[in-house]
Amino acid sequence: MILVYIETAEGKAKNVGLEMINAAKALTDKVAAVVVGAADEAVKQAASYGADEVITVNYEGYNTDAYCYIFKALVEKYSPEAVFVGGTLDGKDFAPRLAAKLGAGCVTDVVGTKKEDGKVVYTCPVYGGTVLNDMVVESPVAVAIIRSGAFKKADPLDAAANVVAEEISVPAEELKTKIAETVKEISETVNLEEAEVIVSGGRGMGAAENFALLNELADLLGGVVGATRAPIESGWISRAHQIGQSGKIVAPKLYIACGISGATQHVSGMIGSDYIVAINKDEDAPIFDIANVGIVGNVLDVIPLMIEEIKKAKA
Amino acid sequence: MEILVCVKQVPDDSVEITLDKSTGMPALDKVAVITNAFDGYALEMATRFKEAHGGNITVVSVGPEKARDTLRNCCSVGANAAYLVNDAACENSDTYGTAYALSKAVAKIEAEKGVKFDIIFCGKETTDYTSSQVGPMLAEIMDIPQVTNIIALDPAEGGLSVKQETEEGYNMVDVATPCVVTVTKPSYDPRYPTMKSKMAARKVQIPDITAADMGADASLMGEAGAKCKVVKVFEPAKKEAGVKIKEETVEETVAKAVAMMSDAKVF
Incomplete structure (x- = not known):
């Protein structure tokens, strides 16, 4: 048993x-x-x-x-x-x-x-x-x-x-301890572990407002937004979104890594994804070693075009 | 308060560790060793606590001779004293064996210094084995309370008020001392040593403790005492790199990539 x-x-x-x-x-x-x-x-x-x-x-x-x-x-x-x-x-x-x-x-x-x-x-x-x-x-x-x-x-x-x-x-x-108070700081719930599509942002996203692009792409694909440690530490997005060794371990059908270099810490949390798309301006970024499709380019140029192309393909 | 911080020397976690083809074991020879990141946060939290409320910090490690360097570094960023549990009997212990060795070391250090530790800090996990077991096991063996995954703590009536990170925010937990706390990443980073603090740390005597010194039952430690045995070490199947696309224009690049995604039926 x-x-x-x-x-x-x-x-x-x-x-x-x-x-x-x-x-x-x-x-x-x-x-x-x-x-x-x-x-x-x-x-x-x-x-x-x-x-x-x-x-x-x-x-x-x-x-x-x-x-x-x-x-x-x-x-x-x-x-x-x-x-x-x-x-x-x-x-x-x-x-x-x-x-x-x-x-x-x-x-x-x-x-x-x-x-x-x-x-x-x-x-x-x-x-x-x-x-x-x-x-x-x-x-x-x-x-x-x-x-x-x-x-x-x-x-x-x-x-x-x-x-x-x-x-x-x-x-x-x-009972040796007592919870005196439970405080809920993060109101959003992000179900990273059950998501079939995750659009994830790293340091290369550059600023908090650029995460709006990731939300738009995720919505279009019926997915959710993830992040590496850097954007969370910069306060661009809440830690509920963190993927990697110190965050959630995920295995969606589609993982789109945007402005993510591909440090072991993060990769170990998403390597189980079925299909990985990486967008990075650095041609030598290690994330490309594990991506099914690697797009060499600036995330801020690529993502809006990708949204348009996917809309066209879906139409 | 009397504070103990348990630390482990680990391979640099920013280096990708692979297997040595000839031995079939992790190739660690060329990897630098560092203080486990979460133990570093634990020491910084303990040091801030000491600076705010007074007390002494002792650090202890169960490890080989070279772990003495890690202990010395700890002495340059807040620790007042350090001990190394240095005995072949402890090598290749499982988590229980390590927690047991630490519990015996606690008793030995307390007897030697004539103090009782109020707070025992551990990192929430080590970056090499990430088991997150040693802190709770130490608390159980010592029969004292534990609070895991903490980001802050303050003295309170009868003990401590501890801030424990949760998925959605935090809990405030009341706990009596002595207790074990395990530390996750707080909102700050560990401090750097200064020239002066490094010089002072060089002069700190770091006594060795052997299994016999602390009256430890060697049959509970080491490879023979381990309840968990590693039967095979291997690398995960490598994910093969696909295609990297960089056309003349970004429009062409994206069109090609989306066409491939569409063919693969991923959306």
């Missing part, structure tokens, strides 16, 4: 949880999805995306120590061979601590799994993704933190959930 933690946002499952169900199915006889807190929609999603069982736990909100307590209790009760947790901020916060509590080996940033000689082999990128390590975990239970977008979801089925409600009360003295 593998326990798969289904993280939720406003009652719905985040994609990574549903992706992990599919990854786990190939490795074990039984996949039990774990939904913490009231989230009926997520319970339904977990069942239709392939979980054999959905375990619900009556705990609201997120707290590191509470989650460690809950998952330790579940591991002790169900003795799974592994616990899969998505590589979100919360996942990366509690999963390593849980592993230490369980005396379990922990792997992070898993982008591939397979079974060899009865053991699960986890593929994890190192050095910014230029090298991959295959890892095995030699403890009775493994804690695996899975990269969002690395696995495909199953096709949803009209399946009813076999739901097991677990009543776990977390003792107050377990």
Whole structure:
């Protein structure tokens, strides 16, 4: 059995949880999805995306120590061979601590799994993704933190959930921290991980106002706007848009890199894209080494023309 | 407050690391080593905290002899003292082994200095293995609270008020000391050393700590103690470069590129 933690946002499952169900199915006889807190929609999603069982736990909100307590209790009760947790901020916060509590080996940033000689082999990128390590975990239970977008979801089925409600009360003295206030600074939501088209801007965009061109191109293609670290640090666009090692890892069908040189930090976050178009005035920019189509030219000249050409082609 | 900052020496993350064809292992010989970027932010945050509220900063690293240079650099940008956990028994530890070694080093340094650390800073992850595990594991082994992914902190009644970066903004988290915090990139960059601070750092004694010194169980560390084992090291399949287009005019260039995109049915 593998326990798969289904993280939720406003009652719905985040994609990574549903992706992990599919990854786990190939490795074990039984996949039990774990939904913490009231989230009926997520319970339904977990069942239709392939979980054999959905375990619900009556705990609201997120707290590191509470989650460690809950998952330790579940591991002790169900003795799974592994616990899969998505590589979100919360996942990366509690999963390593849980592993230490369980005396379990922990792997992070898993982008591939397979079974060899009865053991699960986890593929994890190192050095910014230029090298991959295959890892095995030699403890009775493994804690695996899975990269969002690395696995495909199953096709949803009209399946009813076999739901097991677990009543776990977390003792107050377990809680070592308290969130006093949650502040929302970024109102826009950018779903980079699920976008089929991403139009991304780098330092070469030159100024905040030039990102309007990227918005226009993205709208035309039904996509969203991404960015490298430089424009975010310059305040041209919010960090919700960041793609790369310290931002989101994406794998859209089409990725248009505008004024992006192609530093490893960024490339490791988008190399999984199916089709890459790069626009850069520097003919030797490393981004051209990974682009299906490279356009040598100034982004401010190229993008407006590209918008016109695509409109013509679509017409 | 007494502050400990855990640092790791890593290969320069601006250099693309590939495998050495003869050994099949990452070719690191010619790559410069630097302080892990997030550990640098952690040290800068700790130094600003010390400057605002008083205290002492000790840095510690689990690493080989050459990691002493990294510790010395830390002493030129804010740290008052440094220790190197330098023992072959720690080599090739997994994250748990490293966290365990750090926990034993904390106890050893505390006993030696006659202090208790109030705040233990770590970077949120290292740029080489990016596991983001050591901070939370250290907190668990020490049985103290953790706050990950922080961008600021201030003293507060009973401990600290910590600003934790989230997807949509931030949380203000109340935490008692002692605690472990892991640091992500704040709004500032680490300071540079001055001539004077470099000279002073040269004079700092950096004692070695061995596994025996800190009473560590060697079976929990090193390759033999690792619960996670690397069974294969390889490079991802290379993405082949496609075509680079540069016609006489930008109009021609774009027309050709869009025609190719259209043929590939990407829009």
